[in-house]
Amino acid sequence: MRNFDYHRPADMSAAIDAARAEGAEILAGGTLMVDLMKIGVREPDALVDITGLADLEGHDIGMDRIRFGALARMADVADDQTLKTAAPVLTESLWKAASPQLRQAARLGGNILQQTRCPYFRDTAYSQCNKRAPGSGCAALDGGKTNLHAILGGSDDCVAMYPGDWAQALIAFDAEVHTQGPGGTRTISFADLHVMPGDTPQIETILEPGEIVKHITVPVIPALKASHYLKARDRESYAFASASAAVGLEMEGETVRDVRIGLGGVAAVPWRARQAEEHLKGKSLTEETARETGRIAFADASPLEGSEYKIKLGADVVAGALMTAHARSQGGE
Amino acid sequence: MAQTLNTAVSRTDAPRKVTGTATYAADVIPAGMLHGALATSSIAVGTLTGLDTSAAEAEPGVVAVYTHENLPDYKSVKGFYAGGPGSASFWPMEGTEIKYAGQPIAYVVAETAAAARRGAQLITADYDSRPADVHMDPADSFVIGATGDSKGMVATKGDVPKGLAEAAQTLDVEYTTPFQHHNPMEMFASTAEWRGDRLTVWMPSQSVRTLRLGIAKAFGLPETSVRVISPFVGGAFGSKAGITPYAMLTIAAAKAVGAPVRLIVTRPQMYTVATFRPESVQRFRLGADETGKLTAFEHIEIAQTSQFDVVTNPGTHITRAMYASPNIHTEQRVARSDTNTGGFMRAPNEMQTFFGLEQAMDELAHKLGIDPVEMRRVNDTDRHPVEDVPFSSRSLMECYDSVSDTFGWADRTAEVGSMTDGDWLVGYGCATATYPTNILASNARVRMRGTGHAYIELAAHDVGTGSYTIFAQIAAARLGLPVEACDVVMGHGDMPVAPLAGGSGTAASAGSAVHDACLRIGRLVAAEVSRQPEGPLAGVSADRITLEDGVLRGPDGHSQSLVEALASTATTEVEAVGEFRHPALTDKLIRATFSGGYGTAGPVTPECAMFAFGAEMAEVHINRWTHEIRVPRAHGAFAAGTILNRKTAHSQLMGGMVWGIGSALHEVTEVDKPRARYLNANIAEYLVPVNADIREIRVEMLEERDDYVNPLGVKGIGELGIVGTAAAIANAVHHATGRRLRHLPIRMSDLV
């Protein structure tokens, strides 16, 4: 690891000033940042530790919206039983992420901004990686192993997969991100936060230098209550998703009135399957329609070598998640 | 006297381990110690054409950077498979040749570990790179060593094609297993301190003798000038057996820099600077009559090796001992690849081969419509099918009967896909486990005091298995002392010779030497008391006095406790060196062990075949939506002769089964083919089971008596538990889904 300066500002404006400096980076729980610094993938000149900004802590559940501070710990939110009843998808997707130790350390602002697990990105011995070293090529696409890469949203320059879980719930339920930076405060629709890799995979979000995520809000809608996060992974805990689905349902009698579907483990950025949502609206929810919806969610997927399984797996996971959400909408598990 | 053997005794070293006072190698900090770090090659095969160390040298805290140009010379020693003490025969940084990705190319010494690692990151290299393949090409394989001899790498009995022609059903299949890398909790580490021509090395080791001998040879020192210290080992599993490049480089760097140096290898580097479980192909051709009896048995194993060693882990030696068949052919082949030399990983000959064998038996049983357990029963044998000698003991079917009972095998409905539980498909599978009994020469010194204390010393190792405890138990049982009164000291190269901690041989061989030392103490004390003018055994001829459970007994009913007898002597203390020399041990084998090698007389001697056995059963659940594979239950029943400590043995067997679940469903080193590098060299992406993956594991240890193997009747249990697990799970997956998955690991991507 390279030597760096360390700041721990006590207020927001000092934090923004420190963080906008060339070569400075924001530090929250550090589970991503310190990890990448140790392996030489990120080499900031300065770290601006924002954990002293008390305003960014905690979360609260309002009538109309749920607010999450950017410094709320994954563990605290995952274990909130009130939230689990009101919006199971928001707790389940955190609870099934990482490990207890990591969830204690990691904060929600850092969580949504986590970076890909593409092994070529994380190992500097590979000279080709457009995300790490723009213009150097893509080792994954140059004959490498792509079974864990994006089948949705990738480009010719980068097919890295966005690995996070919670973001899938946020995108499905129209979350908003509230920030403050050198240019003042702004509200960003969660769907606009991450940008597709295109030919600039090194640019991952629309955040400006020094712009700090303060909190995240999720509007309360009926589909939140009958929601579910289903995550398929090779081991029972402490593994990234091979495929996952964040779903919610609002039923009107036998008919689906509203449905939300976010897809994890398969796409370059947090992914909302709008076409599949549209398909299911107005239909009844049966195993057949659930499976059909799952298939539509992956209609545009382009599998890479070794990742063909994700299309079928992803579709089955969407269907399974919808079945559980449906049971929940009927008052069952 | 409470029973101290065949009972559950907590580890004597547990308090030290949980309070952090057990001193592991890397805990020792000699005065003035500096820190080492390795820079490794990014290419797999080629030549180093340039190395820029200037940035590293300019980094604050960096003291020196060593490369092939300025590192002090040492004499290369041979790798283990070439009869030497090294983990491989090729030593990095001797020249510019690069033979595998992640090969050390420079060694940085600095005032802090952080500065050393930063220095290593700053080194840049130029290469002349050549194409490389991390995988072997099975088509390019060759037979190891001599042919024709059934003890050799090829064995033939009868006529396999004829046996296949006569069969009611045949099977011709191929299974593959991936390479797996060692991830013990304790990182690889080594600390070297030179004082003039005397050298001390602290390093976690499975064989301090091998290390001492090899280091002395490499640096041209008399063995007596080298101290190797390894009292505690945080998991080894085969990875800490030979001298590794990182240790040799550390010793050389410490010599050059003139100060003690400690290197802690990083987790990713652990994948390239030491041994691993080679990938393999297991080919089976089996034939059976309609009752299930085998008419033909052919097994060809092809295992991966490096360009500079021939890894010989002969799995077919083990599979051909399992089942009766009139016609048998086995072959042990290897194929080269551009990797470091592989080696041992828990059950190095058995894990891969039994994944093949025990699935093949299941496949054949399925074809014949025979219950898989019955398939094993009709082929059970009390003589070695090739060597035609009896088994010293063999309780395979007793194990099956026991595990069938606890597991509820009778509830299994034979038809594929016939069992479900809600959204989960359910499957039951079984498999045989075995492990050869190794017989190795060993010595041990025991000193006993009339105060009721004993000190046991030997150059054996507790690699986390519980050896400290069982040696104390053996001495306690023989000398009639409480376990706590027996102090065991191990892991120093200058103690009495004990074998390398591998092949599940420590308890059996080194334990037998401790046992023998205690009997000798009995004889020495008997001689003393028989000469005394008074006392219960005064005047009794010494050779008619025996030691039984700490009591000296004369022929006429007179007896005296050993402690009392010893207290009554003039010296009140006595010392003896015990020896284990099984009649099957030739001078050549004994010499091999005494010179740091592995001189085993097992598992087949001219009189007997010696194996521990087990039977494992697994229940597998497969989710219909996520296709996730989970193992809610795994049961195993094992018979391995005398169980010295039912608690530590249980842990060993259970740990083996846990690892077996990992092998079945999780573990694999992913490879980037074009650049011949590993992709998941870290424990976030190299999956092993976590707590949530392990639910019910049940271990039964059956009573079994074996008077042939050694005086304690002990076979080995350290590796037995892992052997059948992966096959049992694969068989259960087939039972649940009808899918035959002939590769490891089995993942949900295989089942969508």
Ligand SMILES: Cc1cc2nc3c(=O)[nH]c(=O)nc-3n(C[C@H](O)[C@H](O)[C@H](O)COP(=O)(O)OP(=O)(O)OC[C@H]3O[C@@H](n4cnc5c(N)ncnc54)[C@H](O)[C@@H]3O)c2cc1C
């Ligand atoms: C082994 C391992 C397994 C994991 N498994 C999973 C998993 O299964 N599922 C899953 O979803 N995640 C998983 N994670 C990722 C984990 O959830 C993230 O590392 C964590 O949430 C990041 O939070 P942090 O507070 O530690 O962020 P940091 O490391 O401190 O920061 C992460 C990034 O966000 C930026 N940042 C942080 N806070 C702010 C802010 N308020 N404003 C602007 N920028 C900010 C930082 O500059 C940095 O770029 C895993 C991580 C590890 C190491």
Ligand code: SF4
């Ligand atoms: S997929 Fe993206 S992150 Fe991975 S190697 Fe290619 S450019 Fe780098």
